[in-house]
Amino acid sequence: MAISFPPLLTISVASADTLTIYTGTSAEASEEAAAQLAPRLAAQAPASDQEGGFPVAEFEWLRDAGLLTAPLSKALGGTDLHLPAHTLTLLRTLKHIGRGNLAVGRVYEGHVNALQLMQRYARPKQTTRWAADAHAGHLFGVWNTQADDGVRLEPLAGGRFRLMGSKTFGSGAGHVTRPLITGALPDGGWQMFILPADELSPTLDASFWQPLGMRATASFRIDLTGLEISAEEFVGKPGDYYRQPDFSGGAIRFAAVQLGAAEAVFNETRRFLQQLNRTDDPYQQMRLGELAGLVESGNLWLRGAADHASRPTAASEATATVAYANLVRTAMEDICLRVLQIAERCVGARGLLRPEPFERLHRDLTHYLRQPAPDAAIADAGRFALTQTEPAHQLWHR
Template sequence: MAAAALAPRLAQQAAASDQVGGFPEEEFRWLRTASLLTAPLSGDLGGADLMLPNRTLELLQTLRHVGRGNLAVGRVYEGHANALMLMQRHGRAEQIKKWAADARKGHLFGVWNTQAQDGVRLEALPNGRFRLHGSKTFGSGAGHLTRPLITGALPDGSWQMFILPTDEQPTTVDPSFWQPLGMQATASFRVDLTNAEVGPEDLLGQPGDYYQQPGFSGGAIRFAAVQLGGAEAVFDETRRFLRDTGRTDDPYQRMRLGELAVLIESGNLWLRGAADHASRPDADANADATVAYANLMRTAIEDICLRTLQLAERCVGARGLLRPEPFERLHRDLTHYLRQPAPDAAVADAGRFVLEQTTPAYSLWQHD
């Protein structure tokens, strides 16, 4: 797998790009060379078909390996993959062809949905185009993404997706917004889109399509895969540190490594379970179950990552948390990236789903 081969190189470069205002430009050139920027496209568009339901496991494993190499790269790459999948699901034939060609040329896509009080609005113009007003926050890859998929309110209040060619339209990036604990290199700035324009050819799908289930909430399995890659990096570096410092004979270190191995393998089993569940034939028709399982998976992965960090800290001690050891950066990045929206609501919604079912536990998720 290309991503697995690239992960060590990404890890070696991670410290160099770990700075506020930085961005892993060279790393994304490597991803393009490895054909990973086009991998989520269908085969007839020059991709590797990773958007197909029966290739979900391969997609999640790709995301995990990129995250294992560098969580910041993984975060931006997951957004790129998400945008390409949304584009293929909701776009018209001529749009898909155009945007796929952009991806093959190396354009970076992403998804900018989060906003504050001055959110994005589309003002209808007499010529059929729309003028944009307002801003997005947490615009990962701002200043580097040239094809972000953005959401905004139409004049009637409905929610519309569009893909903005930022290399052709004016935007104002505010780096001062992004002063994070971790994930510094994602360049998740505030982006003011005021006075940029889009036409009908830039609008993606119908109003409200962005929040269609199970695609919206079910997509959590992708960022959870990247998070698991970060936990694997912590595991690998912890084991290396103990070997380098001659502490592998300590019975308590062995106990902790055993616990870490249980956590990491549990995460990989959740990854496989999520891929199987998302690729079942009735995944779209039975969206409630699909979303519930995705919420279980993201909850489990978050817990695995948090416990991995705690055990790793005990293994390496204060000495291991000093630079140039990678633990300080990995801890910051993974801790920050785990703060995804509405974690309590996600697990509560899974609880609601299982309470509404009468199916016995052994077949609740159709494992048989």
């Protein structure tokens, strides 16, 4: 039986308490929905900033806005936000969500990633089934990080598998109902699968998550030991998760979320100075000029990332795309750290006191910037550059 998908809903926020729902079908409408939703997310952020908490209401708003289904293809009731041609629109959408609440942006980026991987590697019947789950309100995510007791898939009779082991940093644990998880097969291959977590409940260890920032992401330790799934939950073939340029190239998505937080820091710093009537101070003017330049440079990096993501996926271009993505994530880290440093000087000790938003933004962004293997990322970009012969002006723009 064919599944009929509902029309996309977009959202307009007239105030912190009023939503106007109207229909739309384009990727650009999703970006506009995220941009208009950002102030409401920001207003709610202090309430959800609790250790072990989760922004439940915020994801209801994203769901009502059609943003949970926007990364699906139009054939599946989405807006084609996942297509390479719409990469810049996707990055801007992620940036707006991160501007509203970095914890929401982190979990939403995982949802987007899972839907992209599902559409790229799953079989048509699986894709239709999981797209229907997204329309039904299920939240997707990607749980890949693990410690020594990583997840293993032990074969059973009848094409079934028993899960053993745990994942760490499982963002959205207890709320993500369709996590895409990687597990090791007996032959050593890494297999993706989507767990119906509302039916097969893993054991959650909330004590693992006692972070500096990003408290509302509920990134717990997740023990899957003893759960059983069928091969029908497998996504693609072993090793697909680590295929390039998608694996490393996906760093541009979290970089976009980080830039959204940097924009929020800029906005809050300016508001704070305007409130104190410090706008005529020449030193504050200089600092705000620096902040504006840093934020705009981040937006230019997103444009460059989108340009590379839309290129053909030939082996040579894939290598360049990965190297460029590593440049983007490195540059964005530097931009965000510099934004935080300058903003601290602008607001002083008073601005770092709760309930000023800057205190939470500083904690969340500082924590989220700690992505894995930053030195290896920039070394990879340098390694690529050393293998090329083009002059600098052609290295990334052939």
